[in-house]
Amino acid sequence: MMSPALLTTDASPAQQHAAAVDALWAQLSDQWSQDQAEQFAEHVDAWLDAADGAMVTRLGDVAAYLASFVESGREPNTAQRIRLAELVGKLGAAASEAEPPADSAAAAQPRAAAKTPDNITSIQGAIAAASRQRTSRNTLCLLGVGDKLAPGLQSALGERGYDLQHFGDAIGLREFLNVTVPGAVIMTAMQLRTSQL
Secondary structure (H helix, E strand, O other): OOOOOOOOOOOOHHHHHHHHHHHHHHHHHHOOOHHHHHHHHHHHHHHHHHOOOHHHHHHHHHHHHHHHHHOOOOOOOHHHHHHHHHHHHHHHHHHHHHOOOHHHHHHHHHHHHHHOOHHHHHHHHHHHHHHOOEEEEEEEEEEOOOOOOOOOHHHHHHHOOOEEEEEOOHHHHHHHHHHEEEEEEEEOHHHHHHOOO
């Protein structure tokens, strides 16, 4: 099945993403399937990567809540589906609020082009993309937690498909957290008290 991604050219990118998410959600809410849930999650993640401002928070809420079902392979119950529907509904409203009216956007575009040449805009875009943190919900960071402390923990997590990142000190973990947002950070109580993350 093809994704109903970005169907109209007259709408803004946020409105196109919102329409595609609404269409995918309509299919998924009628009949939940793991494949459709994964496709929906991928589209939400793609929109999250392109979003800015308040949309990042709203999309992050949907992505995080949805991930609990997609990654575990379980179907949400009725109350959880209602919560998902509420979160998805807020995305469409936020997308239309975030976009300026078409007339003001067209009027503002020539002025913006006159102020910033193409090479400056592309450099700014590259810097913004590079500075955006990568989200990796399947990554778990272990700070000072080894097999001696928790026998079998690492092998059990590895068998379940988690990407484990081991750190001996908080400095290495801090550097990792500057570029990646993991699913969880696991550390000892002593590390928690003494580290300055």
